[in-house]
Amino acid sequence: MNNVAKNIRHLRKIKKLTQEQLSEELGITRSKVGSYEEGRSDPPIEMLVNFSNYFKLPIDVLIKNDLTYASDTSFIEIGNQRVLFPITVDSDNEDLIEVVPVKASAGYLLGYNDPEYIEQLDKIKLPFLPTGKHRAFPIKGDSMLPMKDGSYVVAQYIEDVRDVKNGTSYIVVTLNDGMTYKRVYNKIEESESLLLVPDNKNYDAYEVPLSEVLEVWEYTCSINTQEYDERDLKISSIALMLNQLGVELKELKKMVS
Known part of the structure; x- marks a missing residue:
């Protein structure tokens, strides 16, 4: 022992x-x-x-x-x-961040509360992060443009899901859907649920019952694993601008047709 x-x-x-x-x-x-x-x-x-x-x-x-x-x-x-x-630290007493690898992300649902699983994850150091427990999660798909598939979101653990701030993006770990990255709206008082909204309007928003929510991590920063080209930046910038203004693309089409 x-x-x-x-x-x-x-x-x-x-x-x-x-x-x-x-x-x-x-x-x-x-x-x-x-x-x-x-x-x-x-x-x-x-x-x-x-x-x-x-x-x-x-x-x-x-x-x-x-x-x-x-x-x-x-x-x-x-x-x-x-x-x-x-909150693990290195020999210089600086916080370390566990990195959930892409290949192992499917197993995170089984290992998120297993000390041995968490302990074997690779760790990185980002000295500019605020205080708190952080973890890096791989992003799959294009539901949160301009975040590209294969990027990583570094997020801070939220102890109480009721502290979720409307319109802020989070990594949400759920019992049935596993790990997802979405913009979240607090619907706890109305329906004991969280509303998960993708920035890419080609995808639908959906509610997750609070009873199925295992973990919530608030976005802190992102790490891109591939370079954006000029076309990506133009498209994503326009999409982001329209989202911020609340203008749907279909409405824009009506105006120009």
Whole structure:
């Protein structure tokens, strides 16, 4: 249980507790805490349950994962437990961003709350991002022009879906449709749902019941993986302008016909 020793020590320090204070919280001796932290003895299953309840982490996370990369206790709650979801940092104490690869994006629905899946994702560093938990997601299709297929959206995790801001673009992970990038409108009060609207008017908007929403990530920046040519820029700029003005292309056609 090599991870357990360093995890207990690290989590205690995050909470700014001394060994004496942690021992009092758990109802054991300070020497027991020291023994567990130094790896001189392994906690019995009853003690692992106590650590799990106190730190609000599943036992398998305490045993299997190296939590020393977490700079704080920013974990996502799943029921009354928490699945590992730390803001990871590098050796220079700078935040790292997990990158969901295109080939593995279909598996994100299965692995989004699996600490081992998240831990094995490649990571990048973007120092200009605001504080918060960020992740990079691959974009498929052309429903959000001018974002091209194959680009990446770097987005910040939103803890409460009710904080969604109307007209802002988000990565939304849903139970039935998986991962999608759309402009979102909050319909929670009216119909307990989110309205997902593509910028490309060739695609229809649709509502997703709140019960099917697993994660919501707010757009922070994008990374293009291919260069725009001049024609792309002209078309996308015109489309964006029309969308902002609320002018439908079919109405424009009526005016010139």
